[in-house]
Amino acid sequence: MSIVLVIFGLVIFNKIAVRELPDIDPSIVTVRTLYKGASAEIVDSQITQKIEDIVGGTPGLATIDSKSEDGRSVVRMEFEPGVSVDEATNDIRDRVSRIIDFLPDNAGRPEIFKTSEGSTITIWLRLRSQNLSDLDLSDYASRYLKDYFASVDGVGQIILAGEKEISLRIWINPSALSARDLTVADIENALLKENVEFPSGRLESKRIDLTLKVDKSYKNVEDFRNLPLKKARDGSLVKLKDVAKVEFGPLNMRTMFKGNGYPVVGIGIYQQSNANTIAVADGVKKKLIEVKKNLPEGAQLDVAFDRSNYIRVAVNEVYVTLFISIALVVGVIYLFLGNFSSVIIPTLAIPVSLISTFLLIYAANFSLNLFTLMALVIAIGLVVDDAIVMLENIYRRVETGETPLVASYKGAVSYTHL
Template sequence: MFITDVSIRRPVVAWVMSLILIIFGGFVFWELPVRELPDGIQPPVVQVQVDYKSASAEIIDQEITQKIEDVIGGAEGIKNIDSTSLNGRSSINVEFNTNIDLDDAANDIRERVSRVVDNLPSEADAPQILKQSAGFTTTMWVALSSPTWSDLDLGDYAERYLIDVFSSVPNVGRILVGGLRELSVRVWIDPIKLAANDLTIQEVEGALRNENVNLPAGTLEATNKDLNLNIDKSYSNIESIKQLPIKKSKEKVILLSDVAEVEFGPVSEKTLFTAQRKNALNLKTVGIGIYAKSGASTVELSKEVKKKIVEVNKALPEGLKLEIAFNRATYVGTAIEEVYKTLIIAFILVVAIIYLFLGNLKAVIVPAVALPVSLIGSFLGLYLFGLSINIFVLLSFILAIGIITDDSVIMTDAIYTRIENGETPLVAAYKGSKQITFAIIATTLILVAVFLPLVFIKGIAGTLFRETAIALSFSIIVSSFVALTLSPMLASKFLIKKPKNNFIVVGFDKAFKSFSTFYLETLEFWINKKKTISIFIILILAGSVFLFNYTTKELLPNEDRGSYLIIGQTDEGSSFEYTKDKAQQIENRLIPLLEAEDSPYQRLIMRVPGFGRSSTTYNSFIIIALLDDWKNRKKDSQTVMREAIGKIVSLPETLAFPISPQSIRVSSYNKPVQMVIYGSTYEELEGISNAVINKLRSNRNLSRIESDYTRNKPEVKLITNKIRANDLGVSTENIG
């Protein structure tokens, strides 16, 4: 082959081509994003979220959810729409096909929602359009804690300074604050004093809105000067707010302090975030959740956030401490590090085996040099196809080591055999390479034809193995190129005929020859027993099919990710205080496990209410149990979780259960089976749903069977006497 001949006659050409592969491959290696799994495991999802405080789920559904559903239903590439109407919030998840660009989908949904914004209730917040992808879970939780500061001061400091600081970190997509008790001015109106002064709530609210403004008042023109006039609000502290005039009566001006108590307080008291760790319990804590942008590297983002935390800690006021409470990149980095170790071990084993068979140290140099050149050059393929460094890609490299070494070994063996027969290294390289070139090209095409079709598999399996197929195919092509250029050039320079003198190699050679003799004798014995061999093969095939049907099948095995979650809820309609008390009881049961001498626990993080759909229902909570580093504990996460399960599930009047997080969440909380039930009315839907649930619960192999449709939240219905209200001059809006 021409390129092989040139490489042998002009060694510089082979060296330059190999150096190009090494330099560019090494350069793009540092540019490739690092993540746990291939991008696109979860399909692109756009979430439309609208908050309407104090509105019931029925009102949310009628006034917001249905209107938005109608207008976004025609967007291109929609796979399904999942809508949830909760008290105070409408959440619509629009899932698109995997071939749809997330940014284009979000822009399309944003444009469609803007058409109906004017038709939504004026009291509702503006719709939020959020992009979700494979990395839509929080990458990190950062805890701001203090033994001396109040939770109000912590929340105010985090909101004023830290949110903007972390938002500026590259590849940060969104910031979520947990346990934030946002500082505000709270006005507690006394209804008796209000009635005594002949005032209504609307008048007090109107006075607060009209007085708390900054307005331009035009300009004042004078000789040689133009002055801007501003009517500035004069309410800059609690005392000035208390003096705000509400209404003038015949005798005096009624002030806000005459009918209300004014004080600083949180916007909402219905939120709690705690981060318990050894020797630091019950500190006032605010959590800052950091989301990675779609497609961003989890590991790189973690490194940048760690650098920012070091900078921020230097400038924090006395009594404050900022630290990482949860870092998803820890598991990702550890898992990828283990794969790198396996890669190195595989390389060493391959080189050792080649040495044992060839018995010539210089002969080992050829495949030993060709192997890293092929692997490093393969990173160019990842970069060109827009892939990332993840566990599946690295596992494909481990698999590729044995495959890509074959080409160089075959080339080296062909040349070395000719050298042993008396040819010079240069002649042997020239003739041996010609002899083996067609075989290398043929095996390359066959292997590519085997792996490349994996690209066309659909669904999650296709997404997982697409990058594996591309990485393997490209590495095989690169290895063939190296075997046809670098390997024969190195063989012509380094290979010499040398007897096997090393006692290890000699011993291995004797053992191998003995095994070969044994194999030949065994083969001669069995080769004529056709019926016995045929029956044996049939039994093996039948047994394999039988065992396959009874073998557990799953997309990915259970993993020790260094943590487990506790998902809990109380009865529908439970107050925040009641739910908080139940959550703290479970936390108190786990704290002795945290403080034990050989405790595998590192930290407990609790949030009330929970995340996601549960974030607006005060009867939910979540506890994240973070475990020590894998090398510092003897028990895996499943064992630790089983030991704690009795303390978790036995709390009365509370439904709480631990789950082990997985790499791929096929649904909420890793429930593998879901079904959608249709009905013409909610009453019919509820009846069908209850019947299906009762039927499913008769199957003992199923657990945690739940429906996302509930109508159990207690409420008080106000029935207005329209005639009486009209006589009193009170409208339904005023009553509301």
Template sequence: MFITDLSIRRPVVSAVFSLLLILFGLFIFWKLPVRELPSGLQPPVVQVQVDYQSAAAPIVDQEITQIIEDVVGGAEGIRSIDSTSENGRSTIRIEFDTDIDLDSAANDVRDRVSRVVDNLPEDAKAPEILKQAAGFTTTMWISLSSTTWSDLELGDYARRYLVDSFSSVKDVGRILVGGLRELSIRVWVDPIKLAANDLTIQEVEQALRKENISLPAGTLEADNIDLTINLDKAYKDISSVKQLPIKKIKNSVVRLENIARIEFGPVSQKTLFKAQSIDGFNEKVVGIGIYARSGASTVELSKRVKKRVEEVQKNLPDGLKLGVAFNRATYINTAIWEVYKTLFIAFILVILIIYLFLGNVKAVIVPAVALPVSLIASFLGIYLFDLSINIFVLLSFILAIGIITDDSV
């Protein structure tokens, strides 16, 4: 009642106080983070991913998935565990209760998985622990395209220069290169020539493993010099690989080029990335997927990434183009803008209906002033409680219009 009595007795003080609320509310509004949903609404999720190339799904399930499931099943606060075993990859998705801290859950899972790393197959890659509170969907896809560069050159350039550049952007959690074709040496063995030289594929594999090595051989110490000795038999170019000796038959040596075709090529032929553009049919494209850090604002991250794209474009080699192929912030901004429009329409309709029913302009002034002052001042509360502008907050504003109007009338 004190505020009501003060506003009636001292209208100037009330007007000044309302203006201050509007000024500070508008100032805070531009500093509030914009998100699609409130943080903490979705449960924290930790994903364990292990790659085991050339392994069938049943083997992946038996030798990797079941072992990791058994060890992580005792983690605190687990709601559900979903696992997928496919050819060459095991994926285990662990969902926790909403009151569990994501970082603590990820550390617990990481510690448990580290206990069984030695029990996994030798050829399997190290387990990768991924954490995300809002699902494992990419925030943005950046396309690197060219009509003159090959897909191998594009992938190599993206991995060497662009991944590190975008990883340093604030609130970036993870970078994924889509359609990456890593440069490698492909050895296509001719089975007829292999049989003609009385060789097996295992002998070829052993020769490749034994000959192409680089090992430390110790140090040589003298009075005035220290030398490091290395056994360097690693091949530097494709011509030296072709001369690899496989087997000696009497006075001749069977070399790798005698039984196989050696060429540069991608590690896997099963990767592809496409982005829609005018010259899309003639372009080679590599995608750079950007995942937001847990709790980060998608809209703010989108602005930072776009700024980094503009900076990188200035230093790109000739023939390369860099652009945004997909941006989740576009949908979020559109959805929030629609709620803003609904909020404005609701305000106009409330004022109009009050005027039609009461037929008095003075009676309309009170809710017309109270509504914007109350709504704008609420941004101060959002800032103080570390909340964000999201769809739920704006929908609550629409409901609050009715409550404020009722009190004003």
């Protein structure tokens, strides 16, 4: 029986997740709303406060934390222990849907998602290049690298830090605009009306069917520069380039992500809540080797931070402590009993008990972390105590004249009845 437990325990051992700390997932729901171009004060009054008011009466709600900043509102709700995070998310989604029509027209739709209070990034990757611009680096990371690393087993969310999202930037000349009797609203309306693409129906005949599409979407900067705004008095067209400087540039120029003092694009990889941190990190590094073969010329991609390194060191230290404890226990038993054969039973009892415990850890969906491993270290003393009591009981019977086999059987039976 002991051999069977040891075999199954060793097989299960590699399937147990390894983490630094136990996985604790409180019921937390976050509502995030984007409102580009709005100041923090406007975001707070027109979005954050409205969301706080509508979700404030949610059953089981413990606390509400909110953050309003330029262009973004984040409302974080933590629920009482025992509240299902799925039910809480559905309840919040229903409540937020009631106020969507009362939010600003230019605000994005509120995003509702479940988050873990202790969720941290498992590994940071750093993309940099001397040949590519920040826009090109961001575009490459967004279009290729995010999806590529998302295929690694156990990877959850992937974020980009320092991403320079490409946008059309129009620098208006107020004097030129006023001289041509135009306003900013006129430019906005022209962009909405002229830069369009929509289906126009079908043209059907006996031999062929054609799908019609109106395509007036602009593809490059020059198209936007030649955007007609109005007809001047002399009959000429007033174009956008006559009143503004037009160029492609980053959407947000207020943020920057640096690595070792140089601008880079950071790729932050979160693991799934039930994933093995070390396995996820190893999978990402394996993918990294493949990615490096196809990077643009002059681009470099490497690991900037790996949380699994700290976990490996911490877990290995506990393993070392575990083996030292076993060696010390066996040594102390031998010194006091002075009989090598008497040490065999406690020596075998320790690994059998510890390895068998892996079955229960796996069945209970626990992980190997600092707490569970330290519990195993403490359990060594309990296991040895029981083994010594059993050994002394058997030894006493052998000294009274019983054979070792009979003494072992009767000693074990009498001990189990204590």
